[in-house]
Amino acid sequence: MIVAQGLTKRIGSKQILKGIDFEIRPGEFVSCFGPNGAGKSTTLKILALLSKPTDGELWIDGQKADTANPVLRRKIGVISHNSLLYNNLTARENLLFYGQMYEVPHLNNRVAELLEDVGLVHVANDLVGTFSRGMQQRLSIARSLIHDPPILLMDEPFTGLDEMAKHILNSILGKLSASKHTVFLITHNFDQGLEQSDQALILVSGKIVFRCQPQNMTQEEFRQHYLASQGAFK
Incomplete structure (x- = not known):
């Protein structure tokens, strides 16, 4: 579904990605996983067709990726630190707006x-600007799935979520995994990241x-690899 070959990204004199390959x-x-500044969010922006790599190739669903390709964009949903919601619209109006776009x-x-699914029926007609951070993130999850x-x-979807929102997101991730959606998750949390992953x-x-493949090792073994990999690049 996604093939990255030699992806690099430079901004000015700074090289953020240094030729990464994965399928x-x-x-x-x-x-x-990775420490702050490792290039995780930059990788996600390239996969989301929000940024172009400096070098290398990206293929999505058999097509060479192009940031201007509307067909490929329709195949992607994104949850990031920015909710991409309109505060002066209600929850329902936000979802209707994005649904009409797609x-x-x-x-x-x-x-x-x-x-x-996200537990917001009771506030469907309330302005998003009145929502807590957790409620906005729950609506952002719905926005990303509308099409x-x-x-x-x-990108770190659990950040700032209340316990109800974490439970809802875990439930949705389980459903997506069971229904064979392709998921790319950036996280610092080993519990959340390894539990359902086929590849880490x-x-x-x-x-x-x-x-x-996380199922082939314990969480502690993975943690040791994570710590060792950071030390090697200090």
Whole structure:
């Protein structure tokens, strides 16, 4: 579903990514770990077609990626630190707006379904500007799923969530994994990142320094690899 070959990214004199290669098969759940400044968010922006690599190639669903390709963009949902919500619209109006952009069929039913999934039916007609951080993040999850994208990219989605929102997000991730959606998750949390992952990557200083199938090792063994990989690049 996603193939990255020699991706590099430079901004001015700073090289953020240094030729990374990975492959994510259809329906695979991949978690990416690494310290701050490792290049994780930059990688996600390239996968989301929000940024172009300086060098290298990216293929999505058999097509060479292009930031101007609307067909590929429709296959991707993104959850990031920015909710991408409009504070002067209600929760329902936000989802209707994004659904209309993606020409989602039976949109009213889809909006109602997602509001139920994220536990926001009771505030569907309230302005998003009045929502707590956790409620906004829950609505952001619904926004990213409105067009049922086969690929979901997430940058630290659990940050700032209340316990209810964490439970809801874990439930949604479980459903996505079971329904064979392709998921790329950036996280610092070993529990959340390894539990459902088919593949785990460690990115340090713009390079993938370790990859594994989490089911083949304990969480403590992975933690030791993570700590060792950071020490090697200090």
